[in-house]
Amino acid sequence: xxxxxxxxxxxxxxxxxxxxxxxxxxxxxxxxxxxxxxxxxxxxxxxxxxxxxxxxxxxxxxxxxxxxxxxxxxxxxxxxxxxxxxxxxxxxxxxxxxxxxxxxxxxxxxxxxxxxxxxxxxxxxxxxxxxxxxxxxxxxxxxxxxxxxxxxxxxxxxxxxxxxxxxxxxxxxxxxxxxxxxxxxxxxxxxxxxxxxxxxxxxxxxx
Amino acid sequence: xxxxxxxxxxxxxxxxxxxxxxxxxxxxxxxxxxxxxxxxxxxxxxxxxxxxxxxxxxxxxxxxxxxxxxxxxxxxxxxxxxxxxxxxxxxxxxxxxxxxxxxxxxxxxxxxxxxxxxxxxxxxxxxxxxxxxxxxxxxxxxxxxxxxxxxxxxxxxxxxxxxxxxxxxxxxxxxxxxxxxxxxxxxxxxxxxxxxxxxxxxxxxxxxxxxxxxxxxxxxxxxxxxxxxxxx
Numbered sequence: 001x002x003x004x005x006x007x008x009x010x011x012x013x014x015x016x017x018x019x020x021x022x023x024x025x026x027x028x029x030x031x032x033x034x035x036x037x038x039x040x041x042x043x044x045x046x047x048x049x050x051x052x053x054x055x056x057x058x059x060x061x062x063x064x065x066x067x068x069x070x071x072x073x074x075x076x077x078x079x080x081x082x083x084x085x086x087x088x089x090x091x092x093x094x095x096x097x098x099x100x101x102x103x104x105x106x107x108x109x110x111x112x113x114x115x116x117x118x119x120x121x122x123x124x125x126x127x128x129x130x131x132x133x134x135x136x137x138x139x140x141x142x143x144x145x146x147x148x149x150x151x152x153x154x155x156x157x158x159x160x161x162x163x164x165x166x167x168x169x170x171x172x173x174x175x176x177x178x179x180x181x182x183x184x185x186x187x188x189x190x191x192x193x194x195x196x197x198x199x200x201x202x203x204x205x206x207x
Numbered sequence: 208x209x210x211x212x213x214x215x216x217x218x219x220x221x222x223x224x225x226x227x228x229x230x231x232x233x234x235x236x237x238x239x240x241x242x243x244x245x246x247x248x249x250x251x252x253x254x255x256x257x258x259x260x261x262x263x264x265x266x267x268x269x270x271x272x273x274x275x276x277x278x279x280x281x282x283x284x285x286x287x288x289x290x291x292x293x294x295x296x297x298x299x300x301x302x303x304x305x306x307x308x309x310x311x312x313x314x315x316x317x318x319x320x321x322x323x324x325x326x327x328x329x330x331x332x333x334x335x336x337x338x339x340x341x342x343x344x345x346x347x348x349x350x351x352x353x354x355x356x357x358x359x360x361x362x363x364x365x366x367x368x369x370x371x372x373x374x375x376x377x378x379x380x381x382x383x384x385x386x387x388x389x390x391x392x393x394x395x396x397x398x399x400x401x402x403x404x405x406x407x408x409x410x411x412x413x414x415x416x417x418x419x420x421x422x423x424x425x426x427x428x429x430x431x432x433x434x435x436x437x438x439x
Contacts, residue, residue, distance in 0.1 A: 029331055029332070029333075030331075030332050030333060031333075032332070032333025032334065033333055036332040036333045036336075039332070040332065058221075061217065062217060062221075063213060063214050063217050065214055066214050066217060066218045069218060070217070070218060070221050073221050073222055073225050074221070074225070076225075077225040077228065077229055080229055081228070081229065081232055084229075084232050084233055084236045084240075085232065085236060087236065087240045087243075088235075088236035088237075088239040088240045088243070089236075089239070091240075091243050091247075098329065099328075099329045099330070099332050099336055100332060102305070102329055103332075155343075155347070156347050157347065158343050159343055159345050159346060159347040159349075159350050159355075160343070160344070160345065160346040160347065161346065161347050161348075163346060164344075170392060170393075173333070173334075173392070173393060174393050
């Protein structure tokens, strides 16, 4: 695959949330508003790039049989390092992103990409893959977050959209709202995909 | 056998490098983080009591008399060396949904809360984290048109509810029509944690320092806050 394709694939074709169904736990928990979604996306992308680089570096030394525990140690150490360093030198950033860091530990995109990509590819490609996946994840939870915040709170980015009389649909802010939104969006993207496939097939058949 | 040793060796090596690395980083950053946290707490005490920045705080740690464990509180004086007591402050630690919520509480001489400030929490973003939320009254249209009202001085609504309450006012309610602390929707555990920790801390504080004027607002049910009958 060309380097550019490694970068772009994570955004739509292999979107971690809508396509690979990875990282659903944070996608459900944190997508209550656009602001949170962007924060989680930024923190996850950062850790993803770091862990992909490290895993790609050590991939030749790690015996295949114990690779998973090794990756877990690497990822956990990296998250902890980020938490400690950020708390000491960037306290303001730590305040806005700090609550997302413990949740990254349960983000299986990180381990998923380490196992499926970084352990088999070079550092350069692993970085591209991580950035693409990170952007794709951010895009997905921001989209979910926008829908949930708009319906569940009547707001976008913390500002009212419909005015103070709007009666929010509380369900959308709570966990079921996340499942419903993700389900409908996944369905929508599947329909979109099928239509595109049919179009290319039709073209290919005639050509 | 040799293969087995190789596996164990590799795993042990990675774990060792990781732990040494982490302990080195912790050693390098711990002090800076602590200094920052203390400065932040001091600032929060001033804000919670709404007093002058040159107020002087003296920490008192009680013997393990109250509730079986030592209790630490701060007495605020108007300035260093002054006898003029402005009020008291203590730090409440509440076990929330996913973290310990740290709340700095300011109390006046009558035992009424002047203000609270949550300084540390790692609750679920979007749910429990709303205990720190500042609810904007601006619409997105006003913001885009550039005529939004300045809200920089607005306090977080959940924490503002604690102001002017005594021990018996501190209970969590779920409806706006009830009197008390309105819980954050979908985050009862976080709301309870803050309220209970503040309530317990206030009861302990009052049992230690007593209050000036008896107005009946501080009789906690269960007798946790027996007044000592002495002025502060």
